[in-house]
Amino acid sequence: MADESWRLPNSVQQLAANMQEPPSQYLLREQELLGANLAGAEMPEPVPTIDLGLLSASNDPEEAAKLRSALQTWGFFQVSNHGMEASMMDSVFTASREFFQLPLEEKKKCSNLIDGKHFQVEGYGNDQVRTQDQRLDWSDRLHLRVEPEGGRNLDHWPTHPKSFRFNHFPPCPRPDLVLGIKPHADFPALTVLLMDNDVAGLQYLRDGTWYNVPAACDHTLLINIGLTMEIMTNGIFTGPMHRVVTNADKERISVAMFYGVDPEQEIGPMAHLLSEEQPAQYRKMKAKDLLVLHHEHYAGGRGPRIADTLKI
Ligand SMILES: O=C(O)CCC(=O)C(=O)O
Ligand SMILES: [Fe+2]
Numbered sequence: 001m002a003d004e005s006w007r008l009p010n011s012v013q014q015l016a017a018n019m020q021e022p023p024s025q026y027l028l029r030e031q032e033l034l035g036a037n038l039a040g041a042e043m044p045e046p047v048p049t050i051d052l053g054l055l056s057a058s059n060d061p062e063e064a065a066k067l068r069s070a071l072q073t074w075g076f077f078q079v080s081n082h083g084m085e086a087s088m089m090d091s092v093f094t095a096s097r098e099f100f101q102l103p104l105e106e107k108k109k110c111s112n113l114i115d116g117k118h119f120q121v122e123g124y125g126n127d128q129v130r131t132q133d134q135r136l137d138w139s140d141r142l143h144l145r146v147e148p149e150g151g152r153n154l155d156h157w158p159t160h161p162k163s164f165r166f167n168h169f170p171p172c173p174r175p176d177l178v179l180g181i182k183p184h185a186d187f188p189a190l191t192v193l194l195m196d197n198d199v200a201g202l203q204y205l206r207d208g209t210w211y212n213v214p215a216a217c218d219h220t221l222l223i224n225i226g227l228t229m230e231i232m233t234n235g236i237f238t239g240p241m242h243r244v245v246t247n248a249d250k251e252r253i254s255v256a257m258f259y260g261v262d263p264e265q266e267i268g269p270m271a272h273l274l275s276e277e278q279p280a281q282y283r284k285m286k287a288k289d290l291l292v293l294h295h296e297h298y299a300g301g302r303g304p305r306i307a308d309t310l311k312i
Helices: 012-017 052-058 061-073 086-101 104-110 227-232 287-299
Strands: 049-051 076-080 123-125 140-145 163-169 179-184 190-195 202-206 209-212 221-225 242-245 252-259
Touching (some): 012 163, 049 052, 049 061, 052 061, 086 190, 104 123
Antiparallel strands (some): 076 221, 140 163, 179 242, 202 209, 202 242
């Protein structure tokens, strides 16, 4: 039988601990590096910050206009006054660090490879490896479904938290050639990100330039929209492309909470946004079918946004 061991990615944490040069599967190819300034550019303005308390309590028109403008320019924004306790956010990070510090054998009990080989989204590990020349991300993650409660699969839960993804980026000896997460747009309607307070790494693409998002401060949250919302708004808002670069010296943690729709639900532009002048730009599709296309699209690495390829 052919050797299929390439389908089973290593723990990046383990690779980093052994101070190995990243194996070739992690190195960007020459054509991917062309014009790719991994260092990123400084944002020309601070990340737009929305006061969520103000917006939700009084639907403040100024705050609402700020939100619309942030979504139309960047596709993401930061929220303050969100009501989430700082101590709770800190304990999520502590729990995350504790999980990644567990011995590998312990973490593997929550593996995303059933019987050590069949990939599923939930659990500890990395992306599905579909082809031998697929570039791999310099990160390990733990992905958990949290809602609806009945959908929780406690087999993948560490004995300690819609869907959570804990990302862990160990230091990388070749930050010039290796990405922590390859360029992608998120799939669900919304992503709420708890970012590391000390280590930056997230970059968003706007008009052909990758911009660095500074590390989080003051327990703000970062929110971006995803493909689901882009289709529902008929493209009024677009799900921004983003990636995570690596750091030679420091590890980084992030926690992404994804808010999506039921996999059986049809996703399409909302009727009240359509008119003769504004016809539907996307056809309707079940969320689960769209998700398959999404994974196939981004597994290959760089490329145009999938939303652009789905237009009618
Ligand atoms: O680590 C980050 O800041 C971003 C993570 C991300 O893009 C994701 O989990 O989809
Ligand atoms: Fe993302």
